[in-house]
Amino acid sequence: MPAPSPRHKVVGLTITACGYDQFIDQVIDAARHRESGYACFANAxxxxxxxxxxxxxxxxxRSTWTLADGVPLTWALRWxxxxxxxxxxxxxxxxTLFREADRHQLAVYIYGSTGxxxxxxxxxxxxxxxxxxxxGxxxxxxxxxSPAEEAQVTTQISLSGAQLVFVALGCPRQEAWMAALSDRIPAVLLGIGGALPVTVGSQKRAPRWMQRSALEWLYRFMQEPRRLFARYAVTNTLFLYYLAQQWYRQQRPLPADPAELTDSYL
Structure with a gap:
């Protein structure tokens, strides 16, 4: 496994600081050497x-990589x-990894989603x-x-010779699955969530100009306003609140006596 990229805490998660091409190269290198690891794509x-x-x-x-998938996380890291x-x-x-796996002749397994x-x-x-x-x-x-079914799936994936495993179970199920089983599977696991139906054409992605303008969330909201209104209103408000708390704590000088540290500093 290449030397890990530095990670920086945003509220409770440590986000990997690396470039897109650097991440792809690290994944391909780990997959070619059949090293175990997993990647999470984080948003607000x-x-x-x-x-x-x-x-x-x-x-x-615990992941090998936790990437800044959402624009708010890139803003948070800069702030x-x-x-x-x-x-x-x-x-x-x-x-990208479909293309690179094809080029390097890496074995791919897709776990999750629907038939x-x-x-x-x-x-x-x-x-x-x-x-x-x-x-597979x-x-x-x-x-x-069940534990028996989980063991059977793990064995099946391992015996398939997979080097890249795309996990499309949705959050938080896929993250829990990868954390529990990554050590038993000699491959790189990637929690791609809803990226699979978009990539294969079952769902549409926001136009490029909306992606560049950090408006991809608005496009998704327009597709499913009833389902996403409460989630966006509550989640985004809490995200900003937690982020402001962290920023405030980082501005406070630590007391000279460690005994004076309280939970508000930690």
Whole structure:
């Protein structure tokens, strides 16, 4: 595994500071050497979820990479640390890694999503990457798997020879799954969530100008206003609140006597 990129804390998650090409190179190198690791793509929703859910926070922070998928996280890194971090999204990474896996003849496994989306993915890959080595696809039941079923899935993926495993279970399920099983699978796991249906054409992505203008969230909101209104209103407000708290703590000088430290400093 290449030397890990530096990470910086945003509220409760430590975000990897690296460039897009650097991340892709690290993933390909780890996959070629069949090294275990996993990548999470973080946004404001995940920051808020991590602040309220210690188990989820631990699962994400144990990752090999936690990337700034959402624009607010790139702003937070610049505000808190002066870091100009480019956005690294699952929506961009997935087609890039399909192409790179094809070029390097890496074995790919896709775990999650629905049977319909996996069928579309198979057609997409046959059309765009006809020589891509897809060694398996599996859409698990929505219910939690039993320990025996989990062990069977882990064995199946490992024996397939997969070097890249795209995990499309959605947050926070995919992060918990990767944290629990990554050590048992000699491959790089990537929690791509909703990137798979967009990549294969089941759903549409925001136009390029909206992506560049940090308005991709608005495009998603326009598609599903009823479902996303409460989530965006509550999540974004909490994200700004937690971020302001962190900024305030970072401006306060630490007391000379460590015994004077309180929870408000930690």
């Amino acid at each position: 929703h995940m920051i808020v979820e991590a602040a309220r859910n210690p188990t989820f926070r631990q699962a994400v922070n 808190l640390y002066g870091i100009r971090q480019e956005r690294i999204t699952g929506l961009d990474v997935l087609p 319909e989306v996996l069928a579309m993915c198979n057609r997409y890959c046959l059309h765009h990457h006809p020589t891509l080595r897809i060694v 696809m599996y859409s698990p039941p929505f219910r939690p798997l």
